[in-house]
Amino acid sequence: MSRxxxxxxxxxxxxxxxxxxxxxxRQPRYAVALLVGLxxxxxxxxxxxxxxxxxxxxxxxxxxxxxxxxxxxxxxTWISATRNQVLxxxxxxxxxxxxxxxxxxxxxxxxxxxxxxxxxxxxxxxxAILGAGRGELAAPLRAVxxxxxxxxxYLHRVAAALTRSSAIEHGSFGLRxxxxxxxxxxxxxxxxxxxxxxxxxxxxxxxxxxxxxxAIRAALNAPLVAILLAPFRLAAHPLASTSGSEWMRSMPWxxxxxxxxxxxxxxxxxxxxxxxxxxSFARARQLAARRAGTAMPNPQRKHSLPLVPLxxxxxxxxxxxxxxxxxxLRRARLRTWSMVTLVLAFTLIVASVGLPSAAExxxxxxxxxxxxxxxxxxxxxxNDLRTDLAHLELLRSYPVEPDAVVRMEAAASAILLxxxxxxxxxxxxxxxTHISYPALPRTSRLILALAAILVLPAINFVGMLLQNxxxxxxxxxxxxxxxxxxxxTLGQSMLTALAYMAALAxxxxxxxxxxxxxxxxxxxxxGAWAALPAALGSALLLVAEGWLLSLWLGTVYxxxxxxxxxxxxA
Amino acid sequence: MIEVEGLxxxxxxxxAVNNLSFTxxxxxxxxxxxxxxxxxxxxxxxxxxxxxxxxxxxxxAGHDLRSDPLGAKGRLAFVPDEPHLFDYxxxxxxxxxVARLYNVADAAERRLTLLSELELLDRxxxxxxxxxxxxxxxxxxxxxxxxAPVALMFDEPLTGLDPIxxxxxxxxxxxxxxxxxxxxxxSHLLHLVEELCxxxxxxxxGELVAAGTLGEIITxxxxxxxxxxxxxxxxxxxxxxxx
Numbered sequence: 001m002s003r004x005x006x007x008x009x010x011x012x013x014x015x016x017x018x019x020x021x022x023x024x025x026r027q028p029r030y031a032v033a034l035l036v037g038l039x040x041x042x043x044x045x046x047x048x049x050x051x052x053x054x055x056x057x058x059x060x061x062x063x064x065x066x067x068x069x070x071x072x073x074x075x076x077t078w079i080s081a082t083r084n085q086v087l088x089x090x091x092x093x094x095x096x097x098x099x100x101x102x103x104x105x106x107x108x109x110x111x112x113x114x115x116x117x118x119x120x121x122x123x124x125x126x127x128a129i130l131g132a133g134r135g136e137l138a139a140p141l142r143a144v145x146x147x148x149x150x151x152x153x154y155l156h157r158v159a160a161a162l163t164r165s166s167a168i169e170h171g172s173f174g175l176r177x178x179x180x181x182x183x184x185x186x187x188x189x190x191x192x193x194x195x196x197x198x199x200x201x202x203x204x205x206x207x208x209x210x211x212x213x214x215a216i217r218a219a220l221n222a223p224l225v226a227i228l229l230a231p232f233r234l235a236a237h238p239l240a241s242t243s244g245s246e247w248m249r250s251m252p253w254x255x256x257x258x259x260x261x262x263x264x265x266x267x268x269x270x271x272x273x274x275x276x277x278x279x280s281f282a283r284a285r286q287l288a289a290r291r292a293g294t295a296m297p298n299p300q301r302k303h304s305l306p307l308v309p310l311x312x313x314x315x316x317x318x319x320x321x322x323x324x325x326x327x328x329l330r331r332a333r334l335r336t337w338s339m340v341t342l343v344l345a346f347t348l349i350v351a352s353v354g355l356p357s358a359a360e361x362x363x364x365x366x367x368x369x370x371x372x373x374x375x376x377x378x379x380x381x382x383n384d385l386r387t388d389l390a391h392l393e394l395l396r397s398y399p400v401e402p403d404a405v406v407r408m409e410a411a412a413s414a415i416l417l418x419x420x421x422x423x424x425x426x427x428x429x430x431x432x433t434h435i436s437y438p439a440l441p442r443t444s445r446l447i448l449a450l451a452a453i454l455v456l457p458a459i460n461f462v463g464m465l466l467q468n469x470x471x472x473x474x475x476x477x478x479x480x481x482x483x484x485x486x487x488x489t490l491g492q493s494m495l496t497a498l499a500y501m502a503a504l505a506x507x508x509x510x511x512x513x514x515x516x517x518x519x520x521x522x523x524x525x526x527g528a529w530a531a532l533p534a535a536l537g538s539a540l541l542l543v544a545e546g547w548l549l550s551l552w553l554g555t556v557y558x559x560x561x562x563x564x565x566x567x568x569x570a
Numbered sequence: 571m572i573e574v575e576g577l578x579x580x581x582x583x584x585x586a587v588n589n590l591s592f593t594x595x596x597x598x599x600x601x602x603x604x605x606x607x608x609x610x611x612x613x614x615x616x617x618x619x620x621x622x623x624x625x626x627x628x629x630x631a632g633h634d635l636r637s638d639p640l641g642a643k644g645r646l647a648f649v650p651d652e653p654h655l656f657d658y659x660x661x662x663x664x665x666x667x668v669a670r671l672y673n674v675a676d677a678a679e680r681r682l683t684l685l686s687e688l689e690l691l692d693r694x695x696x697x698x699x700x701x702x703x704x705x706x707x708x709x710x711x712x713x714x715x716x717x718a719p720v721a722l723m724f725d726e727p728l729t730g731l732d733p734i735x736x737x738x739x740x741x742x743x744x745x746x747x748x749x750x751x752x753x754x755x756x757s758h759l760l761h762l763v764e765e766l767c768x769x770x771x772x773x774x775x776g777e778l779v780a781a782g783t784l785g786e787i788i789t790x791x792x793x794x795x796x797x798x799x800x801x802x803x804x805x806x807x808x809x810x811x812x813x
Contacts, residue, residue, distance in 0.1 A: 312677040323659060326658065327658035393615065394650075
């Protein structure tokens with residue numbers, strides 16, 4: 001009986017949610033946005049329909065790359081200190097389902113089934129984004145490979161969260177209940193340490209003139225690294241296949257891996273009850289922060305002083321900037337800064353021991369990561385209206401000009417995003433200091449770095465205004481809150497990032513024209529250094545654009561009716 | 571003083587509040603009562619500048635909320651039924667934040683007085699998730715009172731408070747009124763309204779049904795003489811409870 005009830009809940013919720021979204025399309029702005037989005041997806045699918053393989057990209061290398069990425073993701077899942085949101089049920093689900101005569105296993109199956117909605121949507125989007133016909137692999141086969149990969153990752157995250165929760169709740173006894181798992185974890189850890197040492201020695205042995213690609217390949221092909229990567233390669237192989245026959249050969253292994261994960265999760269139902277309820281209540285507390293009946297201290301959170309004290313007198317709008325920066329640093333301080341320190345230490349060590357190929361690989365990775373941060377960072381750092389829409393009623397009652405609220409909200413995210421990007425770029429540049437590129441001498445690199453310092457904050461400010469503008473214009477479509485989804489929401493994130501980049505490109509037209517004009521005028525006197533006044537000029541133009549945009553968005557913010565816009569207050 | 575003239579608010583085709591006019595003088599506590607969906611919260615949100623009325627005029631201490639929103643908002647405080655707090659700011663930092671928003675010069679002194687009055691002194695470094703429901707409510711109220719507003723609006727202010735907290739809260743509200751603030755209190759707790767409010771505004775489906783002191787309302791409905799506010803309320807909104 002419970003299956004029927006849970007099925008009803010799942011399907012009826014899905015239907016009602018779809019209808020609710022469809023009703024929003026009666027508003028012209030939602031309808032236009034949907035049409036633009038669909039048109040964009042169709043364009044992507046058409047452009048990607050012809051078979052093409054990037055130059056130098058072999059199936060093996062692609063498989064290795066995906067496997068490496070999966071390894072990092074899984075490692076992060078296990079070492080991440082915070083409890084995983086992946087276990088959380090909604091408050092209503094906890095209230096109705098937990099006391100109901102439903103087995104925990106049925107509840108877990110319901111949870112897994114519910115996640116399939118997002119995974120399937122993400123799969124479709126990724127098929128469109130990545131291209132339907134890379135090589136000879138048909139789109140449906142690629143879709144199945146993606147679905148299998150996403151589901152396996154999702155199951156792994158659930159299993160990891162359950163295991164970690166069990167260990168936290170029951171200490172070593174919790175782990176001792178799973179001797180096989182404990183053994184696997186111990187072997188994986190030993191293998192990881194051995195693989196790191198072996199990869200390091202491989203890198204040390206490389207000739208100094210080796211390319212970054214050769215360095216990465218040498219590190220990943222070290223025997224212990226290869227053993228560590230083997231299960232990840234099994235999961236990645238169907239996606240990297242270029243032919244139907246290769247897909248047919250690799251798919252059973254990927255499905256077997258998925259089945260193993262399913263068994264792992266479904267057999268963890270003893271740990272499930274406490275962990276899921278705990279995670280659900282924690283999420284409810286974080287998101288709603290209003291219905292908790294008794295004091296619930298959070299031992300993971302320490303009181304730390306804000307970076308800058310807030311004086312009681314001065315422009316009121318700056319209080320919003322202070323609030324947002326303080327909140328984000330408190331939330332992400334440990335994780336973010338430990339990551340930054342690790343990367344910094346690694347880069348400096350590599351650079352200092354005089355390994356040009358490894359230093360070049362590290363520098364290139366840092367710059368690539370900086371590039372990713374440029375495109376995806378605005379979605380990761382969201383301590384602005386995308387979070388504060390949950391407090392819209394409170395914000396609206398403050399005596400602060402609407403456009404100033406929008407500017408300060410966007411500036412808070414832009415400051416932190418700029419600091420993150422510049423840290424990555426400067427560390428990358430540091431690692432590449434001793435590498436000589438004839439096409440890009442050191443003076444040019446210095447000029448580029450200085451130009452980036454001048455222009456990136458302005459670009460991020462406009463970019464964050466665009467992100468906040470989307471939240472104000474389409475509050476029904478924007479996820480309110482700081483939490484990011486897992487891999488199952490990557491498709492939507494990628495699509496949003498592409499739309500964001502397109503909007504940002506339009507915003508950059510005038511500043512780029514201005515910058516080119518300044519370079520043309522000053523190049524005769526300043527040479528390559530003309531890039532600096534050009535960067536400054538374009539930054540000023542961007543700030544002016546941002547100012548105008550914030551004035552308009554201020555009127556949108558002022559008109560936004562929380563109930564009719566579908567904004568739920570915290 | 572709070573002055574409202576012809577306040578109307580539509581949500582699409584639904585009329586939430588229709589042509590509402592009233593005034594709350596300094597020192598007065600006005601009770602806003604009505605059944606669910608009567609338009610009480612919409613009225614309070616409009617008065618606090620959270621939602622924009624479809625038509626009508628609102629003045630807070632002489633400042634028009636439409637033409638001078640910052641002047642008006644700087645003199646009012648709205649305490650909603652659910653405390654809206656920022657998870658990553660401590661109790662003390664919430665007050666620092668509000669002090670800057672309203673440019674409160676003697677914030678440190680006022681902060682101490684309020685924290686003491688609302689029994690939050692020992693929780694000054696706690697984050698909202700570490701507070702009980704009642705403490706959160708007290709913090710929201712402390713934030714509302716920090717800038718000494720001349721117009722105060724409370725939406726179900728006693729929700730989640732224990733009996734001692736309820737008594738202190740009633741005293742806090744009365745103290746602000748006696749100090750010259752114009753107070754509007756929306757609540758379903760009719761005994762609270764009867765105890766604290768100098769006048770009552772009864773709403774039903776967005777329409778004003780009755781306004782004035784209990785005595786003034788009974789003058790227009792003599793058959794209700796000698797009845798409690800609860801009986802008067804049920805008679806006015808046209809709904810009957812269980813026998």
